[in-house]
Every structure is written in structure tokens, then in C-alpha cells.
Amino acid sequence: MSVSREQEVAALAEAKGAVPRAATRATYHLRRYMPLYVFGTVWALMIGLFPTINHDGNSTQLAGDATGQSGNVAPGQSESGPTAADGSVNFDTGATLPSGASRSTGSSNSRVGGAISPPPAVGSGVTVGGVACKPGVRQIPFSQYAPPCVAKFTGNNGGVTSRGVTDKTIKITIKRNSDASGPNAQAVDQVNKSAGNATVQEGNDYGMEYVQWFNKMFELYGRRVELNIFDGQGNGTEEAQSKGQQAACADATNIALTQKSFGAVAWGFGYMSQPFSECAAQQKLYVSLGAPYFPERDFKKWNPYVWAGVMECERISHDVAEYIGKRLAHKNAKWAGDLALQNAQRRFATYVPDNDGYQHCTDLTQEDLKTKYNTTVEPRYSYALDVSQFPSEAARGIVQFQAAKVSTVVMACDPLSSVFLTQAANKQRYRPEWLSIGVAAQDTNGFARLWDQEEVDGHLFGMSQIGTDSKVYSQTGEAALAYKAATGKSTFPTGAALTYYFLLQLFNQLQAAGPNLTPQNIAIGTHNLPAGGGDTAAVGTWSFKDDHTAIDDSREIYYEGNATGFDGKKGAYLETYGGRRFSAGNWPAEDPPIYPGK
Numbered sequence: 001m002s003v004s005r006e007q008e009v010a011a012l013a014e015a016k017g018a019v020p021r022a023a024t025r026a027t028y029h030l031r032r033y034m035p036l037y038v039f040g041t042v043w044a045l046m047i048g049l050f051p052t053i054n055h056d057g058n059s060t061q062l063a064g065d066a067t068g069q070s071g072n073v074a075p076g077q078s079e080s081g082p083t084a085a086d087g088s089v090n091f092d093t094g095a096t097l098p099s100g101a102s103r104s105t106g107s108s109n110s111r112v113g114g115a116i117s118p119p120p121a122v123g124s125g126v127t128v129g130g131v132a133c134k135p136g137v138r139q140i141p142f143s144q145y146a147p148p149c150v151a152k153f154t155g156n157n158g159g160v161t162s163r164g165v166t167d168k169t170i171k172i173t174i175k176r177n178s179d180a181s182g183p184n185a186q187a188v189d190q191v192n193k194s195a196g197n198a199t200v201q202e203g204n205d206y207g208m209e210y211v212q213w214f215n216k217m218f219e220l221y222g223r224r225v226e227l228n229i230f231d232g233q234g235n236g237t238e239e240a241q242s243k244g245q246q247a248a249c250a251d252a253t254n255i256a257l258t259q260k261s262f263g264a265v266a267w268g269f270g271y272m273s274q275p276f277s278e279c280a281a282q283q284k285l286y287v288s289l290g291a292p293y294f295p296e297r298d299f300k301k302w303n304p305y306v307w308a309g310v311m312e313c314e315r316i317s318h319d320v321a322e323y324i325g326k327r328l329a330h331k332n333a334k335w336a337g338d339l340a341l342q343n344a345q346r347r348f349a350t351y352v353p354d355n356d357g358y359q360h361c362t363d364l365t366q367e368d369l370k371t372k373y374n375t376t377v378e379p380r381y382s383y384a385l386d387v388s389q390f391p392s393e394a395a396r397g398i399v400q401f402q403a404a405k406v407s408t409v410v411m412a413c414d415p416l417s418s419v420f421l422t423q424a425a426n427k428q429r430y431r432p433e434w435l436s437i438g439v440a441a442q443d444t445n446g447f448a449r450l451w452d453q454e455e456v457d458g459h460l461f462g463m464s465q466i467g468t469d470s471k472v473y474s475q476t477g478e479a480a481l482a483y484k485a486a487t488g489k490s491t492f493p494t495g496a497a498l499t500y501y502f503l504l505q506l507f508n509q510l511q512a513a514g515p516n517l518t519p520q521n522i523a524i525g526t527h528n529l530p531a532g533g534g535d536t537a538a539v540g541t542w543s544f545k546d547d548h549t550a551i552d553d554s555r556e557i558y559y560e561g562n563a564t565g566f567d568g569k570k571g572a573y574l575e576t577y578g579g580r581r582f583s584a585g586n587w588p589a590e591d592p593p594i595y596p597g598k
Helices: 005-014 018-033 183-194 200-217 236-240 245-258 274-282 296-302 313-327 356-373 387-403 415-427 469-473 478-487 494-512 519-527
Strands: 053-056 059-064 169-176 224-231 263-266 348-353 377-383 408-411 433-436 460-464 555-564 570-575
Touching: 169 245, 200 224, 200 478, 200 494, 224 245, 224 494, 236 274, 245 274, 274 296, 296 313, 313 356, 313 460, 348 356, 348 387, 356 377, 377 387, 387 415, 408 415, 469 478, 469 494, 478 494, 494 519
Parallel strands: 169 224, 169 263, 348 377, 348 408, 408 433, 433 460
Antiparallel strands: 053 059, 059 224, 460 555, 555 570
């Protein structure tokens, strides 16, 4: 869809307020030059890494331990089975893990022969980072999410236990998509800046500082994470729409067989796409953050290779159905902005990407509502995750919802689409309730401020997977304390917060695997990690006990345009029940206690 300069100027003039105009301007900039290359870019801070050393073809090695050689082990040798030394049980196979030897193939700097030493005891001694370890202390002592502390490891780590692993290094490749350079980077910066997030260059620096520090603080059993950048064939916009499988698989094959890496992360330490995650599993590549919000059925298929931090959408779907069924259904839409809608029983509609995984989960919500709560969410508008189509898709969706007399729009979408949804609704003088389900940073003040304020002020509420902005971005919070410890700086740049949590999951899993590092042992260790976080934590409750994604619960929020946020700016989400978090089955069967006095 082409847009003339005159149309762009008109659209900018219609945008109410400086922040919505900034979002609209950024979107036209994106559309004029290059598509926004992944769904996760808007909320996951598409931040980059500067190359530092060892240029080798289209791969660039980054900071980390540059010593040692990357292991080259055939899949049948490197990942022959679950063999850890702690006696834990394999999540999927039920195999009990014995202590003892594991085959290790040669590398000039790798230990060979002999039994792999058992992992150090939990809760005693002194950690590799110099922390006094005792029961209840985590590897990062101020963290609510790091694994339990262990004494510094001594002994034989097995050397080459997997492809990309030696006795000294763990090779992780950063995949940079083919459309990740040029004017697009400026556009991503503009959108993120409008929402108060980091620029690419800022994020680059934060990520590298954290990696160096994590290498010192986490027990990696004599190894360090070594990073290299790989410029791939994959197109981010295609992959965000669950397309581009051929190029994604070519990248995964290159990273596995040419780069000979243990794992892969996205450019900027954000999320890998669903197509790449699928291909990575085929190539036995470990991916700590893959396929955001895709269903657990897919992660089971990819086990033990692909994981995620954000909640998988089957859990989200059941939670959304419970929230609607217990708290909103069969009642009038009293928080709509239109009198006719306020005086009518709620009718729900969903705005959701057209990817198969997200459609599957929306179907689950619909099924729960019909069978458990005698209600429904219809119509459904399924849109393409291509930013060049966002304005037109949103306009069509709003026309459909208004014609169907929908009172409550379920925003199962990215936050940039919500800019255009709310603008289109205001243009049509359509004033529904806006229901957040807490995905893709919808539940952060920075993005909610970008939406049409006449539409959302007093009318936006729902669920949030993460904590308040004050918990995430506080100068005394977990991410800030880590940043200050890593850099020696006294001030924490708030844009570094999410980067910290992205990297934390990676290092949590590497420590949990034990000295015999394989994807199978990552799975075993991860599923046996104790839960972290909770009501007082920054990003919810983390638990991998019965799935492959970290966050397990949500809190309730509502948006007030006149409330002052943590950053001193107008427009903020407020929380109910003192920030109490609810897991599936525990939402109260009562009206949400929001907008008191309205």
C-alpha cells in the first residue's frame, strides 16, 4: 500500500498530541523505507552489538572469552542423551540421570577422559563471583530470578560435551537478519524512543556490559559464553508472519554446521521468530528466547532446544477466558466511552495476528468461553504482522467492530497496532472498552501513552504479565543493581532493564545444566529450577516446572491519563489488589475494582 506525502501530512495532523504524532511519524518512516523486521522489535527493544574482534567471513566474534576452539561434534555425539550428575529426572523422557562419565571428543584445549565431576553443592561455600553461599541465597544475591547459589566448581567439566562447547567456552551466535540495517534502524529507534526505551546503540552497550559481568557471576563450570555475530539470509518481516522458512532454515543450518555454535540468540538479545525456532530445533541448536507467545504445543515439539520468557499463549488463552468469564461477561460495558455501549451487555471482539500459533490460542479462548461461561468473543479480526499494513488493517478492524456493536475490544496484538486501532476508533467516534491481555508490552506506560488518549483514558484495563514500571526500572531494582555492579556507574539507564532479563534467562539455564552441558541437560536443569519472582518482583513469577516459558501469572491493571507515572510523566497504569498476581483458576469472580467513582 503506497501513501503519498500529502496523505502522510494529513495523518500527522490528525494525530492528537505530540506522542501520537511521533508514533505516526515513525510508522510512516518505517513504511517508506523498510518494514519493521520482527514482531518483537517494538516491545523487545531491537538492540544491537558492536563487533569487537576476530572478523571471519560473515561472522564476527564479540566480547567473551576469546581463548579456546569451538567444538565440532556430530549431533549423535554431542547430544547423545541426558547425562547429568545430580540424579534429576528428564522432563519428557523420565530418564534418571546418573553421575559419572560422559563421552568427550577431542579438541586441542579440551580435557578428555575420566569422569565428569559432579556439580557443586547448592547453598554452601563461596560462588565463582565471590558471594557467600548459603540456603536461600541466589547466584546473584539481590536477584529474585537467578538460580540458587552454588560453590565455585572445581574438577573436570567434560570438555567437548556438545557442538560449540569446549572446556573453556560456550559459543552462542547472534543472528542478524538481512533487513536489520540501514534506515530501518533509525525508525526502530524512533518508535522505541517515543515509548521511553533504548536506542540500538544504547542497547548494544548495555548487552555487552551485562554479558561480561554474567560470565563472572554465574557458575559455568570453567567456561565462558563466547559471542559471534552472523549475518543471515532471513527476512524479519517474513519470519514475523511465520513465513520465510527456507531462509530461516538456511540460517539455522549455517549457525549449526558452519559456525558450529551451541546456541543462537536474536540480534539485540531479543526473541527469535517461530520459523527460525522450528529450524533451530531441527539442527539441535539451543535457543533461550524463541517464538514469543507461541503455544506450548510448539515448544513441546521443539524440546529440549527452544524456550521463552514471556508466557506461552495456551496459558494466556485460558487466563483471558477466565478473566472475561468471571469478571466481565453477561454484564454491561460500564467503562465504555459511549452511552449506548455502557447501557448494553458486553459484546467482545479480538484483534489478533493471523499466524497459525496465535490463531490456535484464540480458538482456545473461544472454546473456554463457550463451554465454561456461556459467552463468546466474536467477531475476530486477524491481521498481518507487517507494519506497512498496520494502519489499513486497524481501520478495517474498527469498521467491522463498530458495525457489530462490539463493546469491548480484546487487544491480542502488538502495541504499535494499538496506536492505529485507537486512532481509527476516535476518527469513527467509536468509544469501546479496551481490554489488555498483557502481551508485547501493552502493559507499560510508555506504549499506552502513544495510544489515542481520548479513547483509552478511563476505558483501558485488563491483565499485565510484568510488574509496574517502578519495579522494572527502579534505580534500586534488580536490573539496576546488576548494571551498576557490571559497570561501576552510579546511574542506571532505564532502557537497559529488559536486556538484563533477556540475558538472565540464558545464564540461568546454562548454570542449571551442570558441567555436562547439553541441550538435554539444560531441559532437565531448567524444569527443576525453583520458582522465582512473585507479587513484589519486576517481571512476574517465573517457573518452568510444567512448560517451556518463564512467566506463569498476571496482575490486573487500568489506565489513568491523569495519573503520574514512575518517570514523572502523565499517563500511567494503576494496579488492583495491591499488585497481587493470579495464576489460572484463581481470578476472583467479581467486577474489577477499577476506576473508582466512575
